[in-house]
Amino acid sequence: MWGTFAAIVFTFIGYGWLIGLLSVPVGIAVFLIAGRVVQKRAASRTRRWALSSASRFLALWEVGDVSVKDTQSGKTAISSRGDDLEEFVRAVVTEVLVAESDPVSQKLKAAFHGYELES
Secondary structure (H helix, E strand, O other), X not given: OHHHHHHHHHHHHHHXXXXXXXXXXXXXXXXXXXXXXXXXXXXXXXXXXXXOOHHHHHHHHHHOOOEEEOOOOOOEEEEOOOOOHHHHHHHHHHHHHHOOOOHHHHHHHHHOOOOOOOO
């Protein structure tokens, strides 16, 4: 932000008010585009860090900084502010196990074969 501001001020001082005035929308556009790129990279790093271990994820969950979004609809499926993570996981696993033809459910059934199911 300060770099963009400094470039606009330098343009005003070095090239006059007309060129300086024309540089304002360009500076704003550069700031918005660069800000969005930085925001996406920071969010990606935070996601990778949070998902690298269960303890990190749970620490972020307890603070209230985590939400799980549905990738298809983009809506928040669960948020760490007031929602129960354990109940959400149970519901999702139950939903996956109900779909018999789903390859994930087949792998889960094979992995947990021999264990008693809780109702």
